[in-house]
Amino acid sequence: MFKVIIVLFLLVSSSYAAETETETETETKVEFEVDLALGEEINELCAGCHGEFGEGGKQGEYPRLAGLPAGYIAQQIQLFKDEKRKNMPIRPYTNERELPVEDVPSFSAYLAQIKLLTKIPKFDDNATAYEKLLIAKKVFNIPKVEGDLELGEELYVDDCQLCHGKRGWGKEDSDTPPLAGQYTEYMLRQIKDFVNGARWHEYSEELFSEMEADELQAIMAYLSIMDD
Ligand code: HEC
Ligand code: HEC
Known part of the structure; x- marks a missing residue:
């Protein structure tokens, strides 16, 4: 089937x-x-x-x-x-x-093909408690990160958007992952790995090696609200 x-x-x-x-x-x-x-x-x-x-x-x-x-x-x-x-x-x-x-x-x-939700939807009157529970389990939202949102957007649009897509949502059918909706701590760990060479990322030297901590924080802040 x-x-x-x-x-x-x-x-x-x-x-x-x-x-x-x-x-x-x-x-x-x-x-x-x-x-x-x-x-x-x-x-x-x-x-x-x-x-x-x-x-x-x-x-x-x-x-x-x-x-x-x-x-x-x-x-x-x-x-x-x-x-x-x-x-x-x-x-x-x-x-x-x-x-x-x-x-x-x-x-x-x-x-x-699994679609997570970012908010609990309005339930249809006929939904059973079990159906509601299943839907509630799919609700997932990245906690908001502190940081300069304006700077984050500017940096994201200039340096990341071309590959990671508008608002961090990635591009379907591509080898490039979305960044919105991904855990901040996980992404920071990956970026450390790009810098130290444990994982490959195109142009990692130009993109990440010289990035200031507050700039990276700003990008993470911007991405953390893109899944809302
Ligand atoms: C030239 C295209 C390109 C640009 C520009 C780019 N990325 Fe990427 N990024 C990729 C690709 C492709 C991957 C997947 C790498 C692999 O195959 O492992 C990736 C992976 C990542 C990951 C790991 C995601 C995961 O789910 O493991 C992070 C985090 C990331 N990029 C952050 C950024 C940030 C932040 C910027 C902007 C400062 C940026 N990237 C700019 C192409 C790009
Ligand atoms: C014992 C725990 C564990 C199990 C079981 C496991 N993974 Fe993972 N997986 C991890 C960890 C930890 C990472 C993050 C690695 C890192 O930080 O680089 C990961 C990363 C990944 C990634 C990369 C995600 C990204 O955004 O780049 C994929 C894809 C993945 N796992 C798929 C799977 C699949 C499919 C299975 C089942 C067949 C599986 N994993 C089972 C621990 C696990």
Whole structure:
């Protein structure tokens, strides 16, 4: 029933060291079938850390996954598998035995289509207590961060918007994640990793290395109200 015919194109990269010691990347586009029911089942494994609806937790120790582009989720899993993005807690879950590559499109698509709410909606009179509870569990809002909102907007528009989209909402079907609706603490940790090289980000030197603490704070303040 849930089997969807859409196929997700996944870039499967394999790198090998050539004789000259330079790494050569080969990328092959592979088609996989998306099975949302399987994705939901696999999500039970992720839910222990990332929450039942991919809402993340522990103030950003575990990032939000709900609504991230499927291609981005799949790509990050591949980076964890290849140990190009290093993270101890998630590593054992991404090996081939736990998470074979052919299952990646299914849980990526499952997580991508979860829509969290930022406010409790008006309930229809016929809604049961259980239905209301399920909806209330999907309400998620990033706490407001202190900082100079005007400066934050200016910096965001100048330096981040081109890739991360208007108001931080990202771009569907892209490899670039949204930043609005993501935990502030998690993003600050990622930016530290970009600066120290533990994680790759385009132009990280120009974008982050020389950014003053109050400027970064201002961007986080701006993003923290974009999901309201
Ligand atoms: C033991 C806890 C744990 C489990 C289980 C776990 N993760 Fe994670 N995951 C993490 C942590 C911690 C991070 C953040 C890593 C960092 O700070 O760089 C993360 C990061 C991610 C990211 C990157 C998000 C982003 O915005 O870049 C994705 C995608 C992800 N996990 C997917 C999954 C999926 C899918 C599963 C289930 C198959 C899963 N994780 C299971 C702990 C876990
Ligand atoms: C040239 C495009 C580009 C620009 C400009 C850019 N980003 Fe990014 N950003 C990306 C991409 C692509 C990723 C995903 C990187 C990866 O593949 O791991 C990313 C990832 C991130 C992440 C990690 C999100 C997550 O869920 O793990 C943060 C935080 C971030 N960017 C912040 C910023 C901020 C703040 C700015 C502006 C100062 C900015 N970026 C400018 C392309 C860009």
